[in-house]
Amino acid sequence: MRIVFMGTPAFAVPTLRKLAAAHDVALVLTRPDAVRSRGKKLEPSPVKEAALGLGLPVMEANRMTPEVLDALRAVEAEIFCVAAYGCILPDEVLTMAPLGCVNVHASLLPRWRGAAPIQRSILEGDAETGVSIMRIGHGVDTGAYCAQASCPVLGKSSDELTAELAELGGDLLVRTLPAIADGSAVWIEQDESLVTHAAKIAKAELRLDPTVSAQSNERRVLASSDAAPARCIVAGKPVRIMRAAVASHAPCLTGGVCFMSDKRLLLACADGVLEVTSIKPDGKREMDAASFCAGIREETAGWGKLA
Incomplete structure (x- = not known):
């Protein structure tokens, strides 16, 4: 399958690696180099580093400019796959690929929509959390999902849980893509009565x-x-x-x-x-x-x- 991948932090790297091993990743879109640690030097995103190491073409963007849209069209991907990219995607991007745009979200939707689902699951004492493969829509993590996988939370730090969910999400996406491609995936609309919001941690x-x-x-x-x-x-x-x-x-x-x-x-x-x-x-x-x-x-x- 020909894929465009969009992601930025370390959480997204396992998904990129697993996709690259199983499919044709035609383009990787990530946010530009930034000051990411205590130093003052610009550093590439973890996804950019991983993509270059895999020999994949990389484009940096924090918004969908005409040049970015042209590059996305040019690769003629079948599907866009996203994991923590950090940029709002306009309708033109969401509908550009024939199979649409899917996201790896680090929670069992509809629980923990938003920016900090992993930390919120720890703070609230959730027994389990997980990942969801969802369609990207207009709202924040409001799209229907077609696959989920779970893991225990108890006793795990944010870093440990993030690393575990990153691997779980990459595996789940690779397993789910064939069903999305052949139309057999069952999309489940989120129950709004069960929604919780994962606001950024102060x-x-x-x-x-x-x-x-x-x-x-x-x-x-x-x-x-x-x-x-x-x-x-x-x-x-x-x-x-x-x-x-x-x-x-x-x-x-x-x-x-x-x-x-x-x-x-x-x-x-x-x-x-x-x-x-x-x-x-x-x-x-x-x-x-x-x-x-x-x-x-x-x-x-x-x-x-x-x-």
């Missing part, structure tokens, strides 16, 4: 808070990222909590107290204790809890939410 949402449950704080750590880290104050020091889990065996502590003993760092929450295993004080490298505790003289101190 930094304030992931700040740890001693007045909420230990489980809620654990989910904030799991859902955190460089863009929205799980931060708090521990023993007077602003820190990012890199890894933590609800403690199964811990001393009885009052909420807002941190306990540092026997190489353990425990943060007392509203209804339990969060045990920190990896932490990054501001201006320092990431370290394990024992190393952090070694630099604090007190066995108990306070911890709290960043202002």
